[in-house]
Amino acid sequence: MTAPPPVPADPLAPVRAAVLHTAREDARQLVADARRDAAATLSGAHSQAEGLLLQARLQGESEGSRAAAASVSRARRETRSDLLKAKAQACDDLHRRVVELVRRCRREAPYPAVRDRLAERAHRTLGPGATVTEHPHGGVVGTAPGRTTDLSLDALAARALDRAGAGIESLWKT
Template sequence: MRAALLHSAREEAGQLIADARRDAVAVIAGARAQSEALLREARLQGEAQGARDAEAALAQARREARSELLRAKAQACDDLHRRVVDHVRNLRWEETYPAVRDRLTQRARRILGSGATVADHPHGGVVGTAPGRATDLSLDAMAARALDRAGAEIESLWKT
């Protein structure tokens, strides 16, 4: 009887070990499948995040490039304005300037009336005043107006 019980216990132990091995193989296979699925998901999320990060970096680079371009355009416009004003101011030293000044004085009086007060501007040209009205025919103001009128032409410089 003892031998039979021992034999039965061994068979049962063998069966339990075999069942445990099958369960272990199934658990390991499930764990591998789950880890592979998690790895795939993590990879997909990483790729998606990388794509979002790349798009954000690209958008930031575009904003910075646009900002730099706008700064360069503004600097070029400022330089052009300064050079034009300097050039126009130098007209004061030309021998034809007194005639230009006289025409500007006449224009100020046409705009404001014959009773207008007309005075020389420190940088050339004239300014006129009348009760409640004024006109600026200084060389600086005329250069600024000419640049404003040439705005579209100046803007075309950026497109070539």
């Protein structure tokens, strides 16, 4: 018996090995390229995101500043309005209180003499033919053709407060 013929060596083995080696090298290169591309894309995305965040922060700060300025302006207007309302209320309260106190003088003993002096003043102002009547809240009102003088206690109190003018303003200044 003769020995079986030797199994021939795989004639394509070197080709396969070379193709496999080349494929592995190409794969490594592709993976390396893909990693570089991914890193560059991530870096660009991070830079773009930082730019967008900075832009958004600046825009937010700007809008916040405008909103804060508008809010402060609105608060100042409201405060000024509230202050003016409080001052007007204080003036009204003062006027009401002064009128109440002046009206009380009708109950005091010297009032008839005061009323008489007011009537004399009305006659001096309007002339001897003037009609002088007592006001329901005290004082007098004089009338003559085409003219009137109000010397009621309420009118006298109002004129006194008007003359006090700026002095009244000092009541709420500290």
